Amino acid sequence: MLKRIAAIAVGLGAAGGIGFFAYAWYPAIAPVARPAPSSFSPDAVKRGALVAAGGYCAECHTRTDNGGGPVMAGDYKMETPFGDIFSSNLTPDPETGIGNWSEAAFKRAMNLGIARDGSQLYPAFPFDHFTKVNDQDVSDLYAYLMSQPAVHQEPRKNTVPFPINIRITGQGFWKLLFFKPGRYQNDPKHDAEWNRGAYLAIGDAHCGACHTPRNLLGAEKSGSEYDGAVIDGWIAPPLNEHNPTPVVWTEEELFQYLRFGVAPLHGSAAGPMSPVPHSFLSQLPESDVRAIAHYYADVDHAATRSSGxxxxxxxxxxxxxxxxxxxxxxxxxxxxxxxxxxxxxxxxxxxxxxxxxxxxxxxxxxxxxxxxxxxxxxxxxxxxxxxxxxxxxxxxxxxxxxxxxxxxxxxxxxxxxxxxxxxxxxxxxxxxxxxxxxxxxxxx
CATH class of the missing domain: 1.10.760.10 (Cytochrome c-like domain)
Incomplete structure (x- = not known):
């Protein structure tokens, strides 16, 4: 009897292991010759530049220590509780960047957090937000990146320790617990401006990556969306009704802050937030910035809380x-x-x-x-x-x-x-x- 129970346990364990590896393993996608910039339409490249600005790509893919580095060439140091992670090179260099990535490989990375070679990407790359970005925007972003100058720069080696650095198990397990892939779906209870703002804020802009606290495994805490978090020694304040300021962040205050970097009643953007309005959101159409403000004014229930x-x-x-x-x-x-x-x-x-x-x-x-x-x-x-x-x-x-x-x-x-x-x-x-x-x- 005990032998039978043990055999069943071993069998279930083996089946579970096989099932997990089937879930976590992905094949490599064959490399391609770098697409010629002329193969992309100017409109696609222009739209892709807006997607890159809205996602602050240059902020996390440009080295700032060691004298700085070329834009989008990666090697930005991210200090995490699990070790230092250095961002990847997003220029179309075929050896150290994404020059030999097909559009299908790029989309898989954005949608599922899987590199061209099939390895799992660390969630320091916020694929849990980018999975919400629609196919057209991802395609346009690919066109933009592939049209930029190629820079040969190998990022430094990550210092993530064993066993977390075994990506198929560590990151596969993380995704099994916390990752829900899928594009953003409009909420019929809200108007078009709200849905546009939600699509940008939840997906490309990945605001929750900084403004939502993390659990012990580094995932955004369920049930604590936009409750605020500590980032690089600064506090990214709550974006919901838990924000403690005596004056509510109304839609107009949010718009002024996100568009110009200063809100009349709340002051100036500073620290890690400063580049967001000045270097990135300032490039977006005003209607998109207003849509984000419209969405967050609803998140913080500004209309019902501003009477005081x-x-x-x-x-x-x-x-x-x-x-x-x-x-x-x-x-x-x-x-x-x-x-x-x-x-x-x-x-x-x-x-x-x-x-x-x-x-x-x-x-x-x-x-x-x-x-x-x-x-x-x-x-x-x-x-x-x-x-x-x-x-x-x-x-x-x-x-x-x-x-x-x-x-x-x-x-x-x-x-x-x-x-x-x-x-x-x-x-x-x-x-x-x-x-x-x-x-x-x-x-x-």
Whole structure:
């Protein structure tokens, strides 16, 4: 009897193993000669350029360390809990890029996360979002990439350890648990603009890849869509009703932010988000950016949550108006804030002045941790990063960790109704440690 049970268990295990390898194994697709750029229509290449911009391809496929590298030639370093992963070369170089990939091989990579040679791709490449992109857009993207200059650059080797680096098992198992392939399907409950925005946001723009927290296996947490996540030491804030700012992200605020990099009531794009409006979404038709804003305004239920916005703005202006006058000037932390920050963040009117972000309305003060406030203090914001032509210097050299902690504590207690942050000086040191080199615009 025991032998029979053991035999059945072995048989089931073998059948399961065979079934899993049948699921995870893919054949190689034969290499092709690099297609001539003239074989693609100019319209297809132009449309593909928009798909590449909407998906921020150059952001993750261009090396930024070691002196930088050619656009789209890969070798961008992604530090993950599972080791360092270096992005692939997307130029049409036949040896180190995708020059010998057929369109069918490229589509398989986008749709299923499978390389031309049949190997499983790591989900650092967000194929779980790109699987939503329709065939025409993928074909146009292929035309665009194959029409770019070929660059011979071999990406560095990944440092993912055994056994995760055994892709057929590690990534195959990951996909079995978390990956649902398939193109985006319009939701009949919503209008065409909403569906266009959802298609772009969920698929090509893969917003959830940064704004949704991850589980222990690196997949986006089910049931926590758009709840916010930590990315490169910054917090990508929630894009839903859990966003804590006192003024709701309305459709118009979202559009201004995504199109121009600054929202009148929420401030400027900074850090990893800064290139999104300035380098990428600015290339898209305005109608597409408005569609994304329309979709996210529905996600965060802006229409039903914005009734208190006017009162919140009034309170923020009153708090800002006390920055430079009144009894708070006897507070040593207030005086430090006034000396370092007050001149540029003071607002006295009924609404914030363009170019003077009102901190009482900003995500940075209302998030659970001071990451973004510290990162902006340390990095600053360049003239091309936030609002055009307006810059904030880095205080990397001008403020100590203790100074930063004092300013953070002061702003949290005077600009919000939330409980104090803890371990502020320790967290300031941790934020400083994330900077590999001091910013070139650091103040002294």
């Amino acid at each position: 916005d006017a009162a919140a703005v009034t309170r923020a202006m009153q708090m800002s108006g006390r920055n430079l006058t009144g009894p708070q000037t006897q507070d040593a932390d207030a005086r430090l804030y006034q000396a370092a920050c007050g001149a540029c963040h003071y607002n006295s009117g009924p609404a914030p002045v363009s170019g003077r972000p009102e901190l009482a309305l900003n995500n940075a003060l209302w998030l659970d941790e001071p990451n973004n406030l510290y990162q902006v203090m340390l990095h600053g914001i360049g003239a091309k990063e936030g609002q055009d032509g307006i810059a904030m210097p880095s205080f990397y050299a001008g403020l100590t960790d203790h100074d930063m902690a004092r300013i953070a504590a002061y702003l949290r207690r005077t600009r919000t109704t939330l409980s104090p942050w803890t371990d502020l000086e320790k967290k300031a040191a941790q934020a400083r440690a994330t900077l590999k080199t001091p910013p070139i615009n650091a103040s002294h």
